[in-house]
Amino acid sequence: LTPITFSLAYNDYGFELLSDQEIDMQQVLDNNMFTPEYLHHDLQQSLNATEMARxxxxDISVIAGLVFTGYPGKVVKTKHLQSGSQLIFEVFRDYEPDNLLFQQAYRETFEHQLEEGRLLMALERIQTQEIRWKQCEKPTPFSFPIITDRLREKLSSESLADRIKKMTASYMK
Incomplete structure (x- = not known):
């Protein structure tokens, strides 16, 4: 598979993936895209995990006392905290990747920000289900709220109701 960028929209009934490239969904399904086996590796490769961990x-460096936050009443500016903690992060990354605080940053990123555990459970649940892919020529009833949300975000001089009417008329042909 090749790298690709998606725009994602979802609601209680489904989700929409938009891309400027053609997507061969059968190839995606054939490549075990929903297997939890490589979840951690895939997350690291697809997201800027280093920036999130940084x-x-x-926060970890402040709690651990690695950076000085200032005296009571005279707090160090945020930009100084950022630069100090970034410098320590870079040193750990380059010279001591086994450092517990450095590893904790990645662990907290994956557990709390990305909720890797929930993703793992969702992938395991998806694997037990049958996936049926059907190419639709026009929007389905459940897709209408997602498409409407996408229309709402666009800048237009037409009202949302007029754009929805126009879209509905074009799909009724």
Whole structure:
């Protein structure tokens, strides 16, 4: 599979993936895309995990006392905390990747921000189900709220109701 960027929208009834590239869904399904086996690796490759961990490390470095937050009444500016914690993060990344605080930043990123455990349970549940892919020529009834939300976000001089009427008329042909 090749790298690709998606725009994602979802609600209680389904989800929509939009991309500027053609997506061969059968190839996606054939490549065990929903297997939990490589979840951690896939998350690391698909997201900017290092940047997320760097931000989490800022909090960890303050709690661990690695950066000075200032005296009572004279707090160190946030930009100084950021630069100090980033420097320590880079040193740990380059010279001591086994450091417990460095590893904690990644662990908290995956457990709390990305909720890796919930993703794992969802993938395991998806694997037990039969996936049926059907190419639709026009929007289905459940897709209408998602499409309407997407229309709402666009800048237009037409009212949302007029755009919905126009869209409905074009799909009724």
């Amino acid at each position: 931000r989490k490390f800022r």
